Amino acid sequence: MKILLAVDGSAHSLAACRYLATFPLPASTEVEILTVVNPPDVVLTGQTELWYPQFIEHQEEISRQAIESARAAISKLDAMVTSHQMTGHIGHCIVERAKEQQVNLVVVAAKGHSAFERVLLGSVSDYVATHATCSVLVVRVPTTSDGQPAQDVAAGNIGKAIIAVDEREVSNKLLDRICQFAWTADHHLTAVTASVKLEVFREDILATTMEEAARRRTIARRCADAAAARFSECGANAEGHSIEVEHVGKGLVEYAARSHSDLIVVGDTGRGAISRIFLGSTSRYVLHHVHCSVLIAR
Template identity: 30%
Template sequence: MKVLLATDGSSLAKNAAELLHHLKFQQPLKLSVLTVSLGPELTIHGNPQNLTREEEEKEFVARHHAELEAMFKDQCPDYFSKLHHTGNVAQSILEVSRRIVADLIVIGAVGHSLVSRMLLGSISDRVATHAKCSVLVVRPPDKDHRPHVCPKKITLAYDGSLASREAINEMMQLTWDPDCEFSVLSIAPSYDYLMSEGVAAGVLEDEAKALEQTKGKAEYTAKQLAEKLPNTHPHVIRSQHEGEAIVRFTEHQQSDLVILGDTGHTLLHDLFLGSTTKYVLRHAPCSVWISRHHHTAEGE
C-alpha cells in the first residue's frame, strides 16, 4: 500500500505519524514522507535573505525524516522515501500524491475547539477535498496532543452505496485488535412534519419502509463484519441531516476514528467532497478516514 505522510515536524504532525505507526496493515507499506517548506524570503536581487535559517530548516527536516525512518523501519522494509519540497503546501501534497499514485494520504488536523473544528486547517481541508485517493485526517486524542495509540472505537458510516462498501473493504486491509469496538452506523431519513400543513399517510409509510430497509442493511453488514470482527454492532439513527447525526454519534460513543466513503454530490465529485463527508470532516471530534477506494473498484 502506497502511503504519503505529510509532516511539518509539529506535535500534530507527529501525532499523525504515531497513529499511522500503530495501524496494522496486512502488507508492507511503501511510505513516502513529505515536508513542504515555504519559499525563502528573497532580496530585490532574488537571493535568499537568510541563508542560515534556510540551512537550519534543512537540518531540522533531515533529522525529523530520520526519526520517522527509524519509527517505520519494520513496516517499510523495502521502500521509504524522504521528500522535502518548497512552495505551496497543499498543492505540493496533492501533486506528490498523484505522482506516486498514493492509496492513502495521512495528515494532521487542528485540535478540538469548536472554531478549529469548523475551520479545520486550510491545508488539511484542501488536501481532503481535492485528493484523488483516500485521506486520513488525524486529530489528537486529547488537548495535550499526547501520542496516539491504535484506535479502539471505530464508527463506520454505512449507507449501502458502493463508496461505503468499499470503505469497509479498505478498512479490512488492516488487522484490528480483538478488543476494538466497531459501530456500523446508518442514517434513516426523517421528515420535518412541523414545516408542513399535513402529513399524508403515504409519507409516513415511506418513512417506515425506509427505516426498516436501513435497519436491514446495517444489521446485515454488521453480521458480515462480526465474522472477522466480533465486537461489531449495528446502529440506526433517524435524522434529517446525515452529517450532524454521524458527528453526534461519534461524540456520544467517544469514537477514536470515523470511516466513511466519499461519493460527492455534484458532477465534479472527483474534485469536491460530498456535503455529508465535508460536514463530518469539519465537525467530528475524532480522526476521520475519507475512503475513495471505490474509484479503484469502479475501474476494475
C-alpha cells in the first residue's frame, strides 16, 4: 500500500501522524511525507523583493521541521518512509502528488494552521477529500477546550469502527478496500446499513407500505451481516447492524456518536462532471458532521 501523509507541523497534523502510526496497515507499506509551501499572493515589486525570498526560505525551513517531526511520530511504523516538498496551492498539490505517485491512500488532519481553528473541517482536508481520486483518511481526534488535540488520547487506537455498506455494487469495492488493512480481534468493526424510512401518506396503502418496509429491513440486515462475515474473515471482530432513518448521513453520524466509534468508513459514489459533487452527499454529510475520523474509500 502506498500512502501519502500530508503534514504542516501543526498539532493536529502531528496527531494525524500518531493516528497513522498505530493504524492496522498491511505489510510492505510505503509512506511519503508531503509538505507544501504556499507562497503569498503578492505582486512582486522592488519592495516585496526585499522580503519575499526570506519569507519563502522561512516557510521551507518550517516544512523541513514538519517532515522531521512527522518522521519521528511514525518511526514505529514498519514501512519505507520518504519525503517530498512542493510549492503552490496546498490542497491542489496534495491531490496532484497523490495522482502522480498513484498512491492508495492520502492521510490528512481535519484541521491545520488556520484562523478558523475551531471549524469542524479545514479547507485543505475538505478540498483533498472532495477532489482526490484515491481513498482519503481524514483524522479527527478529541480536542481540549482551546481546540488543540488532547494529549492523553491514544491517537490511532481504533477500538471501534463503523463501515457503512449497502447492497449496491460499490459496497463490494468498499469491502475489498477495507480488507486490505491488517485487522485483528482487537478491532471491533460494525457493518451498518442505513435505509430511509418509508412515509405512509394514504391509509389504504398502509399494509403494502409496511410489507415493503419489512422487506427492505430484511435485505439491509442481510447486507450488513454479509459484510460483517467478510470482515471476520479478514481477522476483525465484526458484527452486522441495520438502522432505519429519515436521513442516511445524519443517521450514520448519530449512530457513530451513540456507539462511541473511533472511525467511520464511507464509500464515495458521487463521481460527476462538477467537482463540488465529486463527493457523494451522504459521504460529504458524514465528513462534515461526525465526531471521529473518516475514511473515504474509493
